[in-house]
Amino acid sequence: MTTLIRRTSGNRSRRPVWQEPPTPLGQGLKAVAFTVLVAGVLFPLWVILVTSLSSRETIARAGGMVVVPRGVDTSAYETIFAGGAVTRALWISTLVTVIGTAIALTVTVLAAYGLSRPGSLGHRWLLAYFLIPFLVYPPLVPRYLVVTGLGLKDTIWALVLPPAISVFNLVVVRGFFQGIPSELLDSARIDGASDFRTLARIVLPLSRAVIAVVGLFYAVSYWNVWFDALLFIDRNDMYPIQRVLQSYLLAGQAPHTSGSSSGVTMPPTEAVKMAVVVLTVAPIVAVYPFIQRHFVKGVLIGAVKG
Structure with a gap:
């Protein structure tokens, strides 16, 4: 025994x-x-x-x-910047990324905060409405007709507004907001704080990790926009960097240099292509270390904890 x-x-x-x-x-x-x-x-x-x-x-x-x-x-980089097409494309991509990320984060945070409050007006129906395009992707032709009908073609708004909100990011941020103790929000309401003040003073400071991760997702998505540029941008001077990269790598177009090219030895095509790739990847690689500490925490949101 x-x-x-x-x-x-x-x-x-x-x-x-x-x-x-x-x-x-x-x-x-x-x-x-x-x-x-x-x-x-x-x-x-x-x-x-x-x-x-x-x-x-x-x-x-x-x-x-x-x-x-x-x-x-460095002749490949000198040729690229001398032509002006890549420099202009980098500026367009930067503009689209900054404006698009700011708009997308604002819309996502406001929608997620409203949908996370149980007493908000019609939050269940609105959540179901947001989930419909997440389950059934909208057709391409109606999307093209809407963008062109609104007069957004050949403008940066054709690249900014259609993907302004991601349902996946909305669900992630909403889930994080629901995890914030309700006692904090109730105490702010008792002190007379409005919903916007509660969001700015209490919710957002506690949500830096998830907002940093979602912001990175939006920024990478806007920086890598290519298909929308292929659909809605026909002007060469409005091409983002990914569209220029596609024309160099797949279409085989040579970089346009300013001035006369007589007597000037062009760099090899492979070097020019790889230089454009470096310029495309470098901004994201440079930004990532600054939000890495938030990224590690943010990706663990919703993980199983024991």
Whole structure:
């Protein structure tokens, strides 16, 4: 009887497998897997950067993409900025990203706050209305007719207003707002604070993580806008950077340089293409470290906690 009790207590004190300390073999396998994953992400970026800074002879010797650099040649970047098309496209994309992210965050936060309050007028019907396009994506032809009918074609508003709100981001922000203790909101209401004051002074300071993550999602979406530009933008001077990148990579168009090109040696096509890719990726890579601390917390919102 004593032996049975000892065995039972020993089995109860045994920890689950995921709570056991990692073995040296497990740590080694994790390190190898992590190294392979990081190399798989960084290697293409390295090849793109090195190729954009390579000369014609280096690219010809490598047979295309360059892995080992042999000198630095910035002629591809000089040619791109001399033409003005990429510079103008970068300005259009920056303008669309800043204005679109500001509008999308404002609309998402206001809608999520209203839908998160149980006593708000018609919040159940409005939530169902928002979920309809999330389940059934609107057809392309009616969307095109609406945008052109409103006179938004060939303007930045054709790239800003149609994707101004994401139902997924709305649901995420609404769920976070519902997790805020109701006692805080009730105390603010007792003190005479209006809904907008409560949102600005209490809800938003507690929601910096989720707003940073949703803002990053919106900013990346606006920066990478390409399909809407293909549909609604016909003027070359209104192309965003992704549309210019598509014309360089797929359509095979050469960058337009200002002035006469007689006697000027054009850089290799591969270097120009990779330079445009670098200019496209660099802004997002530069912004991400500033919101990384909020991003780690924000992506865990809604996770299972034990």
